[in-house]
Amino acid sequence: MFTFISVLALSALPSCLSIWPIPRSLDSANQVLKLSNSFDITVNITDAPQDLLDAVSRTKNSIQTDQLGRLVLGRGASDSDALVTAETFPGLILVLEESAPAAQPIATEAVAALGTRDESYSLSVPSDGSAGVMSANTTLGLLRGLSTFEQLWYTYNGTIYTTYAPMTIINDSPAYVYRGFMLDTARNFFPVSDIKRTLDTMYLVKINTLHLHITDAQSWPIQLPDFPELAQAGAYSVSQSFTLDDIQDVTTYAAERGIDVLMEIDTPGHTSIIGASHPDYVACYIGNWQIFASEPPSGQLRLADPAVMNFTAEVLSAVAKTLPSTMFSTGGDEVNTACYAADEPTQKMLNETGMTLFDALDEFTAVTHGALHDLGKTTVVWEEMVLEFNVTTLRNDTIVMVWISSDDAAAVVQQGYRIVHAPSNYFYLDCGGGEFYGNDPTGNSWCDPFKTWQEAYTFDPLANITSDQVHLVLGGEQLLWTEQSGPQNLDPITWPRAAVSAEIFWTGETLPDGFDRVGNISDALLRLHDVRYRMVQRGVNAINLQPEWCALRPHFCDL
């Protein structure tokens, strides 16, 4: 039971408290509590699914192996005295709420339709030597609670302890249903092992969607049994491509960690590589990219050709049918009209049918989306499909990714579509690294400057959104386009920055103590340091945000 008196007994959010994202409901104090040598996590759930038991095992292992020293001078040495007399925490008990339905596997709940998932959980960590309790309506909620619980523990001189006891979290739940990270595996390839390490880190900060931009103009890294020629001609190499088993492996690994995989096969633009095996299907194949594409190589599907429409629908279906997610993205960004204007076969077909290019795009979208709808998928597109091409055949439940500018969100919502924020001016992790053209000595990044974590943190998901439109804002994601990235810099360019949107869209605008989240950015840094140092302990090459001198001295390096 949680009484008014117990609330008063607990202090407000201690400035040193380090959980990322910060729970929306949280009361904690600053007593030291040692983890018992016989600490265990007990799952008091009838027929608990195996993936919950596995998650519990991972959490127990992380608590033992994180070995993170507190980010204070001496890294915990000052806790020595308190540890001598500290109470011991014997264990944590996981339960489902009495009213909860029968336990489902996490992997099942993680891929349910957006808006139907219950990620909420409650957690008590008493400081009187009794066991803690975590409860939720779902195994997915319990998983979210575990990622909170893992972050309470530090190690000094072999002792594992927290300084946040007692702690009570009641019904912590996300402000937004979609919290994502996008990875482009086409400009440069990323093996499954890199993706899994990324999924582990996404789990830690409660990101629930991996948006996998798997193909692009440069490569086709999916081996499809029905279309083997695509990868044979289009993957950088066999070892730089995914089998459907690999993708199954990734989606299963993700789902067990509470993460849905939103697969994207970008069409009709960004498809030059299809021309390597199907030259008849691609317009302006490796033509003058400065006219026909946003970057080399040029090449777009001949969208007015019924054969191409059907081929595309079949390819999308061949991938989509293997995936558990209810969502699938057909992309739709940066369709180049000059390419189609210059493409004789396309112009011939338009002339013969009397269609405009826009009519053809409507038809192309109807056919390709129709195939996905037949598989029960909700389709996802980039903003141009709505704002630039005004595609009339989009279903009302289409999810639209806003990327060109955060300013475009309102216009998409205005048309009644649900949106995911992916604004280049806040969330593009690759910006600021210069241009990649070989002979351009002074070329800066098109989306300069570098998006610092601080800049991203100030993003307002509801800017220019009216109260009756709020339900259309599903959430957001940070994105890694990989023209100048690969496995070599995946971790440092992504982490901890990609955790910023995780807090924006989990915690929302208000901290648990009632203060404004964005207004307390210099407190956020303390927590972001903490989770970054924890990532490093887990073998993730998350970048330093400051000199360690600053990380150990809260606010000494503020302006």
Add this chain to the structure above:
Amino acid sequence: MFTFISVLALSALPSCLSIWPIPRSLDSANQVLKLSNSFDITVNITDAPQDLLDAVSRTKNSIQTDQLGRLVLGRGASDSDALVTAETFPGLILVLEESAPAAQPIATEAVAALGTRDESYSLSVPSDGSAGVMSANTTLGLLRGLSTFEQLWYTYNGTIYTTYAPMTIINDSPAYVYRGFMLDTARNFFPVSDIKRTLDTMYLVKINTLHLHITDAQSWPIQLPDFPELAQAGAYSVSQSFTLDDIQDVTTYAAERGIDVLMEIDTPGHTSIIGASHPDYVACYIGNWQIFASEPPSGQLRLADPAVMNFTAEVLSAVAKTLPSTMFSTGGDEVNTACYAADEPTQKMLNETGMTLFDALDEFTAVTHGALHDLGKTTVVWEEMVLEFNVTTLRNDTIVMVWISSDDAAAVVQQGYRIVHAPSNYFYLDCGGGEFYGNDPTGNSWCDPFKTWQEAYTFDPLANITSDQVHLVLGGEQLLWTEQSGPQNLDPITWPRAAVSAEIFWTGETLPDGFDRVGNISDALLRLHDVRYRMVQRGVNAINLQPEWCALRPHFCDL
């Protein structure tokens, strides 16, 4: 013998030739030559020093283990036919020139005074089945030749081969004597293993100086037996500090790879951390950094205090006396005069002696540099010591690092000092990553934008330098300041970009075929890709410069 006829028989520089830095003298063709299964490198040198034999072993090992596929479509598959009939390369013979003095260890030659080293070598790789020969006047020259030789070899389907045969290099030697890389181990710490991996990569591209900016305001990561309090109070932790044995280990490892270590202990600014153990020696210790320092924390040595002068001289000597290099840097950048103006002890001492602050800096420099000169060291300083403070006690042979702007080089040379180019506007690897202050949502990097490899490559070492001043330009270096870097991103932020200055200062302005180096930047990219992919094969997380699609298709991604 090298005859006019053989020159004609060899084609001009093939565009696919990939050696970084490109030799200044080079004739090669495009015959395929297989490495014999019994390939060996024979050292035909009397009393060959062990470190040369070790270098030869490493080269043989690299050639076997690089397993680099050629950066062409199919990664070498198109060479299959030629490999069937290709001649076999039996081995390489290393000799010293007849006129050469007795062989010295590489480690001895690598740390000789600048201007006295001979790094030149000649190499022939015949395509008629006979052995190659590499000759030089010194073991250091042979080492440079080995780093060229290693880059000739690719692997396809288990066969190691080159496509550049026959090749003749005559007296390839560097255009500039100083080719460096600077690492800051004070803002964030880097363990010896990271430094060694960096040294291995520096060797590959013939960088001959590691400038180790080892201390700064934030931490003192050197354990000095005579001054144990400095690291005890000033290192981030014991495990985040170097013993003198560690430093010996690094300098030996470096020297064996042809690399001199220029140690820098920055004074009198950038010394706040000394205040942690010697509060009486430091002015404005952790004061208002926005007034008293360029970044947190503030704190500068009380340079007018004779006790501080002597203490500083002793500390510098304690480090310098353990080092083989003939150079030592005392830093001298960003001395903040407002700090001294507000510091009562400093003002009192100036008043008592009648000295100005500049007089005191002259005296401080005379004492600290004097101690280093007594140890036989040539002193190195940042440009402000000359351009801002006009320190009168600098010895004429002082080496000045130009960092604030490339435009400042001419003014320093004008005063007769030798310079090393380290310009923030071309060579700072950290620029473009935003500011690190915790509460500054829109703070961009002070030295935006990101310094792309292309931008760095256009640097002109002789801009505004007259022909009679050219001898004062020693060379240059790219630099990694580490406020937002650590072991986690060392490789991708450094490589391959830091190889750019290696070519600028080895190859100079002119390619071996007589064409302008900078004017052929898009050919340089092909070679930079090649050495970058080779680095990755060696376990270095060098960043992608382009999508792999571009890396495999020369010039397809040019503007």
